[in-house]
Every structure is written in C-alpha cells, then in structure tokens.
Amino acid sequence: MAFELLTPSEMAEADRLTIAAGPVDGIGLMRQAGCSVADVVLQRFPGAKAVHVLCGPGNNGGDGYVAARLLAESGVAVRLFTTAAPRSGGDAALAAAECSVKVEPLAAFAPESGAIVVDALYGAGLSKPLDGEVVEAITRTNSAVVPVISVDLPSGVSGASGEIMGSAFQATVTVTFARKKPGHLLYPGRAQCGEVVVADIGIAAAIVGATSVRCFENDPAWWRRHFPSPANDAHKYSRGHVGVFSGGPSATGAARLSAMAAARAGAGAVTVLSPGAALAANAAHLTSIILRRSDTLQDALAFLGARKPEVLVYGPGLGSEPEIGRFALELMSVAEGRFAALVLDADGITSLSHRRAAFFEARKRPNAPALVLTPHHGEFGRLFPEIAADASLSKLERARVAAAKANAIIIYKGPDTVIAVPDGRAAINANGTPLLATAGSGDVLSGIVAALLAQRVPAFEAACAAVWIHAEAARRFGPGLIAEDLPLALREVVAALSG
Template identity: 50%
Template sequence: MIGARLLTVEAMRRVDAAAIAAGTPGLTLMERAGAAVAARARVLLTEGGREGGSVLVLCGPGNNGGDGFVAARHLAKAGFAVEVVLLGRRDGLSGDAAGAAAAWAGRVREGAPDVLPPCGLVIDALFGAGLSRDLDGEARALVERVNASRLPVLAVDVPSGLDGDTGAVRGVAIQAAETVTFVALKPGHLLQPGRSLCGALHCADIGTGAAALSAGLAGCPALFRNGPELWGAGFPHLTGESHKYTRGHALVLSGPAWRTGAARLAARGALRVGAGLVTVASPADALAENAAQLTAIMLRPCESADDLDDLLTDERLNAVLLGPGLGSGEPTQERVMVAASAGRALVLDADALTSFKGQAATLAGYIRDGEARAVVTPHAGEFARLFAGTDAVEEGLGKVERARRAAALSGAVVVLKGADTVVADPDGRVAINDHATPWLGTAGAGDVLGGLIAGLLAQGMAPFEAACAGVWLHGDAGLRHGPGLIAEDIPELMPQVLAELLSRLGR
C-alpha cells in the first residue's frame, strides 16, 4: 500500500530526518535529487532538439535552490551551457544548500534579472513544496517573468509558488512543462490548480530507504493517490459459482414522470459495473416512461417513504441509491431516513443531499443510528449547502481537509467531486483522484458515478473502497472516450474498462 501513499510536507520532512538520522547525509540526498533533475533535463533538451543548448537554473535561498545548484553542475559537466540565477545572495545560503553552491564552480548571478536570457530550458529550483507564504516582491516578479517568457520549465519538487499540501497557489506560481519530485508525490501535485501547473510528473528515488519512509508516514493521516493498488484486492471477484443473486441487488429511486433520466443513468451504471440485479423504484406515473427505456433493469412502484420501507423488507436489496431526480424536501428526507434505518449500503447524491441543506447533523444522526454503510457524493455547491455552519467549510481549508472533516462529522464516506475528486472515510483515510478528464463535466455524469458506486456496494465492497473504485472507473471511461463524451456513453464503456482492470489485477 505504501506505493499509493502521498507525502504531506510534514511527512516528507520526517522522511528526510529519518534518512539523515540513519546515516545518509543531507548533502548526499541533495546530490541525488539534483542529479535526478539533471537527468530529466537532459532528456527534455535532447527530445526537444536542443542538445548542447543552454539551461537557465533559477535557485532559491533554501534546499530547493541547493537541488538546483547540483543539477547545474551535472548539466555543465555533460556539456550544456548553464547559467545560474540565485534569488538572494550566495553568502546568505546555509546548511546543505551552501554546500551545494560551494561545489558549483560557475558564475552565479545574484538577484532576479530584469530580462531572462535566451535558453532552451528553465529549471525552477526557487521554492519547494513547503512554501508557507505568498510570493511577493522580487520572487513574484521573477515567477511572472518566467511565465510570460513561455520558455519550457522543469520544476524541482513543485512549481514555485505552489502549496505542496493543498495544490493552492501562493500568490503566483510557475507554469511548468514537467516536474521532478522525490520519494513520493505530494497532495499538491494532484489537487487543482497544482495538477495543471505541474505538467508531467516524475518521482525520483533518492535513496531515503523504506525504513525512513515508514517512519515519515507513521502517525500521519493516511493519504493516497486513487488507483487499483489502493482497492484492487477488494474488487468484486467472480468465481465459477457466481450468479446474479450472489452479485448483489441495487435499488435506485426515481423521480416522477418528468424527472426519470437521472435514475436510469444511475441504474445502468450499477448494472454495467457488475451488480447482479438492479431495480428502479418510481412513482406510478413514471413506470411507463422507465419501462419504455429499460430492459434488464426491473421496475417497482414507490410513492412514499412507507412504500420504500415495504420494498426494503426484501433483504436481497442490499444497496440503495437516493437522490438523482428525486426532488428536494421533506419527502426525500423521509426516504433517506427509511433507507438509513434499514442498515443497507447507501449512496446519497443530488436532491438527497440538497434536502438536508444546513442539516448535516440530522443526516449524520440517521446514518449513525441505522449503522448504514453510507457514501455521499456532493459536488462543491452541494457540499457547501449540506455542511453549512460546520467546521468542514471553514475559510482557508484545502479540499482534503474539508472532505476529511465532513466524513468525520457525517459518519459517511464523502466523495467531494470535481476535477480533483477527493474521497474521505470517517476513519481519516483520504484518496485523491487524478485519473479523469474534463470531458466528464457533462450533465448526468454524476448520476452514473452514483450508480457505479451503488453497484460496487451491492457486490460487497466496503464503502471507502467502492467509492474510490467507482471514481476511478468513471474517470477511466472518460479518458477512453475523450471528446464528445456524454453521460450515456459511460456505462457502455464499462466492459472495456473492466476487462483491462481485471487483466491488470491478474484475474
């Protein structure tokens, strides 16, 4: 599991400290980091037809700048023309950064230049992931100058100006073509706008060792990059004895006759992801409309919370999805209460969340009292409405912390949707998803996601793993289709997505 872990800024500090305490000098780690940056720079220069071209290395006053000095030395030794700019004074450097600078025999230009010299590549070694203030003054001006130049940039650790924990921009940030980081990715590499600013990501092993990594992770919140290595072991596995009744039965509630499409999209998602049976329950006036467009999916009438209560006497209905097209208000609240009290796996989306606007504690009470295995899937607006007045929406919080607090408060797995969807479990685990495409920003795509998660829950996956898997599968379908994607395409892509996933899992 360690391969999927992300390192916060604090965890990375602990890893470095543990490696140094175990006998690896800090300057040795810096040497390896700078060498890795130089190696990637050589590839970029060669692939860009600029072999033998010039490199501008921008060094900051700390250890990130030290990495830059090492990279400059390796590139100069390889025959590249290298110019080093130091944001500050050479005699102001200390520690390992001073040692790295001392080993650089070339000229150092102190202070930000008014005009960037022509070059084939800029190496951004100004500020790393631990930046804790907004860039201003000379630093801000230099970053803006680099961005305006449109020169290709290779960033060291993170693009300067990027918060390594939140992906937020500290005043202004470099737009990099590629980024080389060390040991493991940081949250800011995956969270927007950081993900877009980093360009292509490369993670270099600098020899800190497994023991130092474990020491760095000890006591830190469990934070992961979403992917099959996180949840693949628990992904549904068919055997020769599997049949539709062993593969779970998902129930999707539909709105009335003029609001049925969302439920059908969700139901098709649940069926395509492998649920053995899927039923759509709707008011009587919607039965004919749903019947005209569904075949393998069964239909049942459901006018009220009492009707839902009756339906759930069938214990084979083991996962319930409420919200898409259902309408917001007290009737939907009552249905949620019934479903939660039945103790089934539960997915709440859209109107099921809006119905509890500002009443997160009430919803949490229903979930906890019923011991429901619940997943809630809000987008940013639904999240703000549901958790209004709680510490999950405090100003200045990053997306990871917002989702983590919301999960702890609600007792449900929270899927905070967006270009950088975050999945948080009440136990503190969090996964960040970067396996997606902007083409998923289309009407109905979120309804399909709810169905995918419900279908996986019906097959017995635990809520956190089901949510993470559903988000990843959803993103994979979007990546496969690309331009022109509409929500109806997503379930139809599941056979391809699942076939490749199962092959990857060795099944």
C-alpha cells in the same frame, strides 16, 4: 507504482528518518535530488543552448546548486541566479560551496530564447505568498514561454493544498522526490506542474510507511485486489442487489442511468423503485432492470423485506424539497438488518441541507448504515457550509473534515476528485476528464459505487475504484460523450479490471 502522497511535513519526516537510518546524510540526499534534476534536463533538452538555474536560500535551492554544478560539468552553458545565500552550515550551503558556477542576483535574471529555466527557488513547504523579485522572475519566465523544470513543485504552489501562493511558475516538467505531494494533484496547482517525474533518491518504502501517510493517489494498483470477479457458482443475488429510487414522471432518467451503471458495474440484480405515477415512463425504457412501485416508506420496507438489496441509491432526479431529505433520514433509521449501505447523490444531498442537524445526529447512531455522499462543489457547500467557507482548508482537508462530521465516505467531485473516509484516509483522483462535465454523469457514478458495495468491495476501495472507472470509461469513449453512453462504456474498463 508508489501511490502514497506525502505532505511537506511527512516528506521532511521521511528525510529525517532516512538520514537517521544511514548511511546517507542530508547532503547525500541533496546530491541525489540535484542529480535527478540534471538528468531530466539533459535527457529532455539535449539541444538547449543554455540553462538558467534559479536558486532560493533553502534546501530547494541546494538541489539547484547541485544541478547547476553537474550541468556545467557536462559541458552545458549554465547561469546561476539566487535570491540570497543559503544559511551557513546547512546542506544547501555545502551544495553551494561545491558549485563553481558564478552566482548572479535574481534581479538580473531574464530568460533567453532557446534557454531552459530550472526553478529551484521554493519547494513543497512554501507557507506564505511570494512577492517582490521572485514574482517578477516568474512573470518574466511565464511570459517568455520557455521550458521550465521545477524542482519538487513549481515555486509558488503549496505542496499541501495545491494553492497558488501569490504567483507560480508554469512548469514543463516537475521533478519531485520519493513520492508525489498533494499539491501535484490538487487544482489549481496541478495545472502548473506539467509532467510530474518522481525521482528515487534513496528513501525506502518502509521509511515512507513510517511517516504514517494517510493520503494516496487513486490508482488501480492499490485497490484492484479487491475488485470483484464472479465465482463459477454465482447467481444474480450473490452478485449483489442494488435498489435505485426514481423521481416522478418528468424526472425518471437519472435513476435509470444510475441503475444501468450499477448493472454494467457487476451488480447481479438492480431494481428501480418508482412512484406509481412514473411506472409507465420507467417501464417504457427498462428491460433487464427490475421495476417496482414505491410511493411510501411502507412500500420501500416491503421491498427491503422481500428482495433484501445490499445497497440503495437515493437522490438522482428526486427533487430537492425538504420532504426528500425527511425520507432519506427515515431510510437510514430503518437500515439495520435491511440493507448495508446507502449512496446519497444529487438531490438527496441538497434535500438534506434543509435538515442538517437531524442528519448529523442520525449519523452518530451506532447502527447507522454505511453511507457514501457524492457532492460536487455546490452540493458540498449546501450540506457543509461552514467547512466549505473555511479558506484555511484545502479541498483534501475539507473532504476529510466533512467525512468525520457525517460519519460517511465523501466523494468530493471535480477535476481533482477527493475521496475521504472518517478515519482520515483519503485519495486524490488523477485520471479525471472534462468529458464528464455533462448532465447525468454523476448519476452513473452513484450506480458504479453502489454496484461495487453490493459486491462486498470494502467501502473506501469501492468509492475509489468507482471514481477511477467512471473517468476511465469517459476517457476511452472520447469526445462526444453524453451520460447515456457511459454505462455501456463501462464494459471495456470493467472487463480489463476483471481480467
């Protein structure tokens, strides 16, 4: 599977490099793209009484002209509507010249019952909102509820951000080329794409790599080789030790969810670090999970010295008071030689919003531990208010900027979770499910991340794997899921990946 995601500019560079390498030229790529679109129409809708092809003035429209010609040659009744003629001398003009289907103005377009609409108006590189007759055509089409095949992306969806630029087609199938674009996976555009078909038009994998692509679809295909499998001579501490800080007597459940998830995700030992006042509550619910009293930084340091955990989870159920943030900073300051990584979730993130300057300064230290932050939209806005408020940034870009600012891996949660690292690499998750919209599911995610880090999975891959596993477990469990179900539901997913 090809899992790179190409931005519109990277896709343009891939086209350029392919043409420069030869023997294919620009019109050759366009013919391949249009042929792919026509093939999807013929395969998916062989009984369609007519196909209406809507062409814009650019290369997306050129793909449409090719598709219209091939469909007409196949005996399909085709009508072709355009906004304007292609620029003279360009590849789209060549494609238009090869197409003998009568051209009608877009203003005359009205989708017929039983017809298929091919949307070839604007592709991934759209940079300004649609208006006028294009919006009217989109409105008529969406209201008619006819099948729509969109070329590259539904017109109106930004390929870079997934933003809806004024209005957008609701596609049944989107046919894109070489690789998916971020806009296919980022909401709200993702909801407009329908099924996404990636067509091979002759752009080689080496060419894609030469674009310096830095964004990926989160898929086991590219991180599975890092997934841990215990050696025959493994013991519990060689499989990694995770420490999870617990809240007070009335808020212990979140830490236990995280701890159990860490154990199910493969950590050999998991310890819940509990305030003295909550020991009885935690002891009543824990069996295989180790329980240790920890009220102060000195208590935590004693645990670190004695048990040497690789990873700590801090935040679930702790409360959002400023003192919680102060303790997180103290943990980071004593990390060197004591633990390798810290997963900050939930209240741990919110509490640091009271100490943002001190937090960002602490992250500049050369001995700072590896850090994974797992904010949902609200928590992200509290810790990174300026980034969250910048309307010019997509969710992907916001995660990247935040990762660089905090020198941390950011798991920016949501139906289109983005995982970003300070060096600019990022992944967009595609298997998210609304089943995870339940209290406590994020605590489970933090435990999975910690377990994989403790088993020495590289940090970016650990974060990506955890996000995918978390969603896959929920999908396999199905409706009725609550957070308490998730740790046990991990077993089937982890077993499949280990095998």
